[in-house]
Amino acid sequence: MPLALSTVTLASPSRPPRSPARVYRQTLWLLTGRDLRVRYSTSFLGYLWSVLDPLVMALIYWFVFTQIVDRSIGEAPYIVFLLAGLLPWTWFNGAIGDSTRAFIKDAKLVRSTRLPRSVWVARIVLSKGVEFVLAIPVVVAFAIVFGAELTWGVLWLPVAIALQATLTLGLGLVIAPLVVFFRDLERAVKLVLRFLFYASPIIYGLSDLPAGLDTWMAFNPLAGIISLYRAAFFPDQVEALPVIIAAVMSLAALGLGILVFRRMVRAVLKEI
Amino acid sequence: MGDVVIRVVGAGIRFRRNRRGRRSFKDLFAGRNRRSRPNEFWALRGVDVEVRAGEAIGVVGRNGQGKSTLLKLVAGVMLPDEGRVDVLGGVAPLIEITGGFVDDLTVRENVHLTAGLHGMTRAEIDERYDEIIDFAELREAVDTPYKHLSSGQKVRLAFSVISRLEEPILLVDEVLAVGDRAFRDKCYQRIDELLAGGRTLFFVSHNERDLKRFCTRGLYLDKGRLQLDGPIEGVLAAYNSDYGSPS
Numbered sequence: 001m002p003l004a005l006s007t008v009t010l011a012s013p014s015r016p017p018r019s020p021a022r023v024y025r026q027t028l029w030l031l032t033g034r035d036l037r038v039r040y041s042t043s044f045l046g047y048l049w050s051v052l053d054p055l056v057m058a059l060i061y062w063f064v065f066t067q068i069v070d071r072s073i074g075e076a077p078y079i080v081f082l083l084a085g086l087l088p089w090t091w092f093n094g095a096i097g098d099s100t101r102a103f104i105k106d107a108k109l110v111r112s113t114r115l116p117r118s119v120w121v122a123r124i125v126l127s128k129g130v131e132f133v134l135a136i137p138v139v140v141a142f143a144i145v146f147g148a149e150l151t152w153g154v155l156w157l158p159v160a161i162a163l164q165a166t167l168t169l170g171l172g173l174v175i176a177p178l179v180v181f182f183r184d185l186e187r188a189v190k191l192v193l194r195f196l197f198y199a200s201p202i203i204y205g206l207s208d209l210p211a212g213l214d215t216w217m218a219f220n221p222l223a224g225i226i227s228l229y230r231a232a233f234f235p236d237q238v239e240a241l242p243v244i245i246a247a248v249m250s251l252a253a254l255g256l257g258i259l260v261f262r263r264m265v266r267a268v269l270k271e272i
Numbered sequence: 273m274g275d276v277v278i279r280v281v282g283a284g285i286r287f288r289r290n291r292r293g294r295r296s297f298k299d300l301f302a303g304r305n306r307r308s309r310p311n312e313f314w315a316l317r318g319v320d321v322e323v324r325a326g327e328a329i330g331v332v333g334r335n336g337q338g339k340s341t342l343l344k345l346v347a348g349v350m351l352p353d354e355g356r357v358d359v360l361g362g363v364a365p366l367i368e369i370t371g372g373f374v375d376d377l378t379v380r381e382n383v384h385l386t387a388g389l390h391g392m393t394r395a396e397i398d399e400r401y402d403e404i405i406d407f408a409e410l411r412e413a414v415d416t417p418y419k420h421l422s423s424g425q426k427v428r429l430a431f432s433v434i435s436r437l438e439e440p441i442l443l444v445d446e447v448l449a450v451g452d453r454a455f456r457d458k459c460y461q462r463i464d465e466l467l468a469g470g471r472t473l474f475f476v477s478h479n480e481r482d483l484k485r486f487c488t489r490g491l492y493l494d495k496g497r498l499q500l501d502g503p504i505e506g507v508l509a510a511y512n513s514d515y516g517s518p519s
Contacts, residue, residue, distance in 0.1 A: 018391070018393075023391065026388065026393075027388075027389060030385060030388045030389055031389075033385075034374060034377070034385055037377060037381065038374060038376050038377065041376060041377070042376045108368055108370075108371030108372070109371050109372045109389070110349070111344075111349055111367070111368055111371060112347075112349060112365060112367045112368040112369070112371040112372065113349065113365070113371070113372060113389055113390060114347060114348035114349055114363065114365070115389065265351070266351045266353070269349065269350050269351060270285070270287055270350065
């Protein structure tokens, strides 16, 4: 049988080794692209799903707080106020929730490729982040329809995204390896996330909290971050203290994440 | 002889004996230390190997004696608890080769994804894409979702991608047992070509014929130790005299 002989290429040390940063970037984009492509090619609604979830939630809260009870929280237009908090929350919630399965889901790949290990967490944060960015036009649309005025506070948007990415990546790097050993953590994380939804200024603003409680709330890094997102339409939401705390805590989370991840990765690789 | 491309110095790795063994946070953060804890055992210990460019090495031993673990250490998908494993140069690991493929994506998308994850640049993938598809004999199926391929086709595609990585070191773990005969012959021929092209081969197998066909040097692993390192015939003879000849 004639075999298709291919051109034999010599072992080529000629190709210069690529820098670790480049490998990391390429891997990250490949995996993120894979996630999004799988999402969009397997479902009919595709992109809409990533918007639909926060949108439905926003409509429910909007209905409850403006049509049933008289809203005394947040700012008008309340639907824009809600969405500006819910979309970042969807990113945070999705990324942290998925990071519990970061190694389990891609176990075969982790076992067979020598990639920088933190990429398994980073790609979750990135792909959920891309979905978040793609959902931003929805807020814009609602803002136009309900007449919310765009302010210079919109310049905070990149800062908010950077802080949230840092915080989420840091927490993910702690959670992902721990779940491999303590499976209970997967459910615990879900529970904590549900609690955190109400314990973060999403359906309300920091200033709606009774005096005293708002100081405590400032130590929830999401409080500062969400206020920065809202600054685009509601600049009064931004206060210095929560933002500074959010920045410090996000960096601390990333530092802790890197530390925990480095110490545990050896054991994780044996376990999966 | 070429330069040293794989250097394993005093490498050891240990595993837990039982899954339910008590694990404390302290254990997890212990990192690498030399103490062996009661419910752990060393799967490999004190292994020293130097491999030079262009060598073809066969790893021999019974199941559970650390063959695949050694291969994984060289592939960099596991990290040693003691000692070092240095690999100079890229590695094409034929370990769980179908691992990176995604069910819902097409053959074409999967080729790009897997080749990219193994370090090929876009330009390189585009350049070799046709070769890869032709070698896997999947020209008609490029737009089929991966999950609709037969298991034989999946392995063909995977082998085709990984063996086309152009990395100087090739790691092979028992993958040649799969696929139909015609394709196996093709795989063998491909490995021959790669060897002729100066690649370094690290080969784990139970098949004596394959080992003799490709390898010149053998490593015999038993009880987590490197028992013998020498020409493949001698290593196979030692293994057979310890555990009875299979032929």
